[in-house]
Amino acid sequence: MQQPIAILDSGVGGLTVVKEVMRQLPREKIIYFGDTARTPYGPRSAEEVQAFTREIVDYLIQFQPKMIVIACNTATAVALSDIRSRVAIPVVGVINPGARAAIGRTTTGCIGVIGTVGTIKSGAYENALRELSPHVQVISEACPNFVPLVEKGNFRSDETYDVVRASIAHLRQHPMDTLILGCTHYPFLTETISEVMGSEVALISSADETAREISTILHDKRKLAKNDQIPVHQFFCSGDPYMFKQIAQQWLGEQIDLTPVVWQVPNIS
Numbered sequence: 048m049q050q051p052i053a054i055l056d057s058g059v060g061g062l063t064v065v066k067e068v069m070r071q072l073p074r075e076k077i078i079y080f081g082d083t084a085r086t087p088y089g090p091r092s093a094e095e096v097q098a099f100t101r102e103i104v105d106y107l108i109q110f111q112p113k114m115i116v117i118a119c120n121t122a123t124a125v126a127l128s129d130i131r132s133r134v135a136i137p138v139v140g141v142i143n144p145g146a147r148a149a150i151g152r153t154t155t156g157c158i159g160v161i162g163t164v165g166t167i168k169s170g171a172y173e174n175a176l177r178e179l180s181p182h183v184q185v186i187s188e189a190c191p192n193f194v195p196l197v198e199k200g201n202f203r204s205d206e207t208y209d210v211v212r213a214s215i216a217h218l219r220q221h222p223m224d225t226l227i228l229g230c231t232h233y234p235f236l237t238e239t240i241s242e243v244m245g246s247e248v249a250l251i252s253s254a255d256e257t258a259r260e261i262s263t264i265l266h267d268k269r270k271l272a273k274n275d276q277i278p279v280h281q282f283f284c285s286g287d288p289y290m291f292k293q294i295a296q297q298w299l300g301e302q303i304d305l306t307p308v309v310w311q312v313p314n315i316s
């Protein structure tokens with residue numbers, strides 16, 4: 048049996064990481080969980096996000112993954128070390144890869160970060176950036192209205208443009224050459240964000256660098272898949288399967304095998 052890579056998020060956001068893993072590691076089988084019944088995670092307490100992340104990991108462990116990827120910045124910020132202490136396989140988050148990519152890109156040392164309320168409040172990006180480069184200047188802004196737009200598949204409407212413009216108006220007053228999309232949902236809005244920020248600001252998504260980190264770990268552990276058949280990925284979501292499937296197939300450019308999951312635990316609020 049081929050051991051899969053397990054990837055999770057509060058919803059469709061982690062698919063931005065899935066797409067990059069498929070591109071960089073086409074032999075690897077992926078199992079993906081989107082907790083669409085309880086999205087968004089951004090406004091929730093750290094304890095709640097930790098509890099939800101544990102539940103998803105407990106669910107995914109039945110597939111005997113060789114690695115877990117927390118493709119959600121909010122969950123990475125508050126649950127990465129907790130999950131690492133609970134499982135015996137490598138667990139990768141998206142914040143350090145995003146910070147590394149931004150440091151690699153900036154020339155002025157002025158970096159903006161947008162993310163959910165939970166991620167921005169945690170200060171995780173600022174810490175990760177300063178650990179790499181102590182003199183970097185970081186300006187952060189929470190954009191709580193982005194995730195609901197993405198979960199509805201509303202990527203390019205007038206409403207989206209207005210929400211993006213209003214949410215990042217404050218950031219635009221600060222000089223920066225690099226902006227971290229510190230939520231895995233935000234790459235769905237790349238064109239709109241770029242239009243508002245201007246072409247001189249480079250937008251950084253963690254997906255590319257996260258896939259590279261996955262590749263390096265699997266290589267070092269001699270765990271890279273060696274099969275020659277195309278792997279059959281499996282997707283799970285806890286909420287509306289119709290919307291999830293639509294967005295996933297559009298984003299990934301292929302049909303997906305989706306199983307709706309009904310949580311035993313009534314944690315939905």
Ligand code: DGL
Binds near residue numbers: 056086119122229231
């Ligand atoms: N995509 C997630 C993140 O990167 C979660 C967004 C949310 O559910 O609020 O933070």
